[in-house]
Every structure is written in structure tokens, then in C-alpha cells.
Amino acid sequence: MVEVILHKIPVPLNNVEVGEPVPAPIFVKMHSAYILFRVTGDTISSEDIDRLTFRKVNELYINEKDEVGFSGWLKKDVPADTSPVGVVKTETKRALLDIFQNGINDQNIKQAVASSKSMATQMLKNPYVGKALAQLRKNGSGIVDHSVNVGVLSTYLGMQMGYTQQVILSNLSMGGILHDIGKSAIDIKESDTDEEVDEKLKEHPTLGAKLAEELHSIPEEVKLIISMHHENYDGSGYPKGLKKIDIFDLAKIVSIANKFDRLVSNSSGDLAERQKRAITDIGSTYQHEFDPTKLGKALKILSMGV
Numbered sequence: 001m002v003e004v005i006l007h008k009i010p011v012p013l014n015n016v017e018v019g020e021p022v023p024a025p026i027f028v029k030m031h032s033a034y035i036l037f038r039v040t041g042d043t044i045s046s047e048d049i050d051r052l053t054f055r056k057v058n059e060l061y062i063n064e065k066d067e068v069g070f071s072g073w074l075k076k077d078v079p080a081d082t083s084p085v086g087v088v089k090t091e092t093k094r095a096l097l098d099i100f101q102n103g104i105n106d107q108n109i110k111q112a113v114a115s116s117k118s119m120a121t122q123m124l125k126n127p128y129v130g131k132a133l134a135q136l137r138k139n140g141s142g143i144v145d146h147s148v149n150v151g152v153l154s155t156y157l158g159m160q161m162g163y164t165q166q167v168i169l170s171n172l173s174m175g176g177i178l179h180d181i182g183k184s185a186i187d188i189k190e191s192d193t194d195e196e197v198d199e200k201l202k203e204h205p206t207l208g209a210k211l212a213e214e215l216h217s218i219p220e221e222v223k224l225i226i227s228m229h230h231e232n233y234d235g236s237g238y239p240k241g242l243k244k245i246d247i248f249d250l251a252k253i254v255s256i257a258n259k260f261d262r263l264v265s266n267s268s269g270d271l272a273e274r275q276k277r278a279i280t281d282i283g284s285t286y287q288h289e290f291d292p293t294k295l296g297k298a299l300k301i302l303s304m305g306v
Contacts (some may be wrong), residue, residue, distance in 0.1 A: 008061040024066035054188040116155040135184040151177030153257040160301040175225030182208025224248040232289040275306040
């Protein structure tokens with residue numbers, strides 16, 4: 001559907017609320033025409049944002065008459081700090097790993113969260129990690145926020161599962177932060193359909209592993225995490241359809257963290273509701289994707305924090 005009658009005003013893509021019902025029609029501009037993107041009541045997912053950013057779309061558009069209705073829906077402007085460490089401080093829809101800050105008084109949880117955040121912050125000082133995130137940031141800040149969240153959450157899950165060796169936790173942190181770096185190498189054309197974009201995005205584990213392979217300083221374990229974080233326990237994942245013991249142990253943890261962060265980001269409602277719904281969905285709808293031993297532990301750990 002094309003609409004060109006009413007005057008349109010731009011909305012920065014970074015200010016778009018993910019998972020919240022759209023208060024009025026919102027459009028995308030293609031070839032000088034405004035194409036209806038979502039109607040009133042629809043939601044915009046992080047996958048939608050990914051597709052738009054990879055198409056180099058920086059703005060959506062709304063009818064001028066609807067501007068007031070969107071004022072409470074749009075996010076505030078994102079701070080301009082694009083330094084690697086600045087990513088941690090960037091204000092997003094939810095602060096970094098707020099999931100464990102909902103009035104929980106357990107000192108062990110607080111200490112583990114603090115340690116996980118500290119390790120992720122140190123990883124962001126790594127020249128390669130910083131460069132990779134800066135490249136990834138060209139596709140939108142949301143994907144970087146997601147990457148950092150997954151790095152912190154993966155480390156936290158590892159700690160709570162009993163992994164104590166510093167090198168293992170470091171690999172979890174770096175692997176989580178870098179799991180999506182292959183998306184920076186994907187070539188999306190304006191003529192690609194959404195289905196074609198989705199297929200190209202499935203190449204990112206392989207592309208990410210190739211990017212990591214170019215640097216000898218990246219541990220082999222991190223490369224395995226990058227290449228396998230979308231492999232599913234039942235063999236239904238990608239890029240190779242690996243299953244069970246063929247999937248690297250640490251990649252299984254990052255896979256859970258990745259799914260959890262996506263579900264929370266894509267859902268609607270207040271933070272606690274989204275967190276609880278994500279835990280339920282992982283344990284039911286998506287349980288086939290994960291190692292049952294890892295999944296059982298992860299669900300207990302996540303439930304302790306909400």
C-alpha cells in the first residue's frame with residue numbers, strides 16, 4: 001500500500017520503540033514513495049529493525065497529524081557516545097541487564113552480576129572487540145546493545161552454572177559480545193525481499209567466524225561460539241545443522257542468552273512481565289533448541305533474578 005497524500009515527518013530508527021503497539025500508521029520511504037510499514041496497534045520487532053538497518057534505512061515516517069500521538073511512544077534520543085566502553089553507558093529501552101536489579105537482595109546474585117559486567121567492560125577495551133563493535137554499530141546501536149547484553153548474560157549464566165576458570169568466563173564474555181559480528185559483513189541490496197534478507201542474515205555465524213579467523217589473538221573457543229551460537233540441540237539450527245554433542249559447550253550457553261535477550265526485547269509490557277514471559281517461552285516453545293541440561297540450569301538461574 002502506498003500513501004503520498006498526507007505530509008510526513010521523519011522518525012529516527014534508533015528512537016523506535018520495539019515491541020510496543022504503534023499508536024498510528026508508520027511508513028518506510030522507498031524510491032521517493034511512502035510505503036505503509038505498520039498500522040495502528042501493530043508492533044515492531046528487533047528483527048524488523050535489523051532488516052531496516054541492513055537496508056541502510058535510518059528513518060521511518062509518520063503523518064504530521066499523528067506527531068502528538070507518537071510523542072509518548074518514541075524513545076528519547078540515544079547519546080552520541082560511540083566509544084566501545086561508551087556502549088555500556090548508552091541509555092537503551094532497558095539498562096544493561098536490569099533483569100537482575102528488580103529488588104533482588106541476594107548478595108551472591110549482585111556480586112555475580114557485578115563481576116559479569118566488569119568482565120564485559122574489560123573486553124570492550126580489547127582493540128579488536130572495540131573495532132568489531134564500531135563496525136557493527138553502523139547497522140544500528142540496537143544490535144550493539146544486544147551484543148553487550150548477551151556477553152554479560154552469558155558470563156553470568158556461566159558463573160552460576162559453576163564455571164570458575166577465568167579463561168572460560170573470558171571466552172564466554174568475548175564470545176557473547178562478538179556473536180553477531182558477522183552481520184557487519186552481510187551485503188543487503190535494496191531490491192532484496194524480506195525473505196532474502198532473512199536468508200542472508202543466516203550467514204552471519206559463518207561470516208563472523210571468518211572475520212575472527214583473520215586475527216590470531218582471538219581464542220579458538222570464541223570462534224566456535226561465533227560460528228555455532230545458532231545451532232540447535234535437535235539439529236534444526238544453522239549454518240550446519242549440528243546437534244547435541246557436536247555443538248561447542250560454551251556456544252550452548254550463549255545460545256540461551258541470545259534467545260532470552262531477543263525475547264525480552266521483542267515483547268511488550270513492563271520489564272518484569274517480559275522477563276517472565278521469555279523464561280516461560282524458552283522452557284516451552286523453544287526448549288527443543290537447547291541442551292536440556294544447560295536449559296534446566298539456565299531457567300532456574302534466570303528465575304532467581306526476576
